[in-house]
Amino acid sequence: MKVEKNWQDAHLYPPDRLAVHVTNICNANCTFCAYQYLTDKKALLKEEHFVKTIDQYQDMGGSFVDFTPLVGDLLVDPKIFDKLNYVTGKNYFKTVRFYTNGILLGKKDYPKRLLEARPTNVTFSVPGFEEGLYQRVYRTKTYKKMLKGVHEFVRINKESGSPIKVNFSVKPDSPSEESVYTEDYKKFIEPYIDEDSIIFVTDLDNWGGSIKQEDLTGNMKLAPAIPIGKKNKPCYYTFFLALMVDGHIRLCGCRYNNGTEYDELVVGHVDDNSLLEIWQSDKAQETRANFLKGKLASVCQTCSHYAPYSGKERAEKTIINYMSRS
Numbered sequence: 001m002k003v004e005k006n007w008q009d010a011h012l013y014p015p016d017r018l019a020v021h022v023t024n025i026c027n028a029n030c031t032f033c034a035y036q037y038l039t040d041k042k043a044l045l046k047e048e049h050f051v052k053t054i055d056q057y058q059d060m061g062g063s064f065v066d067f068t069p070l071v072g073d074l075l076v077d078p079k080i081f082d083k084l085n086y087v088t089g090k091n092y093f094k095t096v097r098f099y100t101n102g103i104l105l106g107k108k109d110y111p112k113r114l115l116e117a118r119p120t121n122v123t124f125s126v127p128g129f130e131e132g133l134y135q136r137v138y139r140t141k142t143y144k145k146m147l148k149g150v151h152e153f154v155r156i157n158k159e160s161g162s163p164i165k166v167n168f169s170v171k172p173d174s175p176s177e178e179s180v181y182t183e184d185y186k187k188f189i190e191p192y193i194d195e196d197s198i199i200f201v202t203d204l205d206n207w208g209g210s211i212k213q214e215d216l217t218g219n220m221k222l223a224p225a226i227p228i229g230k231k232n233k234p235c236y237y238t239f240f241l242a243l244m245v246d247g248h249i250r251l252c253g254c255r256y257n258n259g260t261e262y263d264e265l266v267v268g269h270v271d272d273n274s275l276l277e278i279w280q281s282d283k284a285q286e287t288r289a290n291f292l293k294g295k296l297a298s299v300c301q302t303c304s305h306y307a308p309y310s311g312k313e314r315a316e317k318t319i320i321n322y323m324s325r326s
């Protein structure tokens with residue numbers, strides 16, 4: 001059984017997860033996502049920032065790389081397969097995963113190149129498998145392209161013995177028989193995935209107050225708000241580091257509000273300090289401690305994605321232990 005660690009000591013262990021935001025550009029415009037309000041400059045992550053951060057995370061003993069951008073789709077990056085191969089080619093990280101809308105798998109060879117890159121997990125974010133629904137919720141006319149590419153990927157993955165664990169995170173706005181378990185699903189997806197691959201997201205997050213009930217369609221609904229008084233332990237997501245598109249490092253790679261990712265959760269830049277220094281910095285530790293004082297970052301105050309630190313996900317060994325072995 002894993003021994004729980006105090007949050008005050010968590011910085012002595014490798015970050016639970018490193019999120020790598022290869023881009024903040026998306027080719028969809030989902031009703032439930034704060035991407036529609038993003039005002040930050042659109043960009044792609046530079047290779048030097050990518051390589052440096054991955055290498056330093058490995059040296060620290062990190063084991064979990066998540067390529068899911070905060071908002072944006074990783075397949076928009078024309079060099080995404082080089083980046084994925086760089087990480088998986090190390091044969092070191094236990095988990096290499098991401099969410100994608102899958103639209104760009106409609107590009108020639110992309111399903112094959114993704115299979116060859118061998119991430120451990122891929123989760124497709126879709127509203128369901130019906131064209132009208134796709135246009136209503138993802139607000140793009142790329143349903144057929146997405147279906148063709150995703151079908152090809154799940155087909156060849158299954159043919160290869162399912163080396164990549166595939167899931168679908170579905171967010172329909174209508175009853176599942178009409179929206180998810182459709183003819184398209186039965187023909188193009190179901191035969192190639194495991195029974196437990198479909199995950200329904202019924203309570204949608206409000207993105208620190210950016211998304212309102214009126215942004216949503218049909219029977220979609222927001223998750224209940226969490227009162228600030230109940231956010232009295234550091235949020236679990238502040239124990240993740242996220243490499244932003246311009247090389248800044250932020251705690252929590254999952255939510256922002258007020259149209260910008262550059263907020264109080266940004267704790268450094270990889271050109272100025274090592275990942276280890278940023279992870280163990282006073283600013284990072286203070287941001288976590290502030291939860292106990294009720295002094296939350298703006299996005300955290302209204303965020304319904306908050307989860308209290310559990311202490312169960314620490315690595316077996318401390319960073320010093322990992323580094324002294326290398």
Ligand code: SF4
Pocket residue numbers: 026027028029030033034035036070071072073101125
């Ligand atoms: S949820 Fe994902 S696919 Fe949809 S707009 Fe946001 S980043 Fe893009």
Ligand code: SF4
Pocket residue numbers: 235236237238251252254255256299300301303304305306307
């Ligand atoms: S409360 Fe929300 S925005 Fe703040 S760290 Fe947790 S998940 Fe991230």
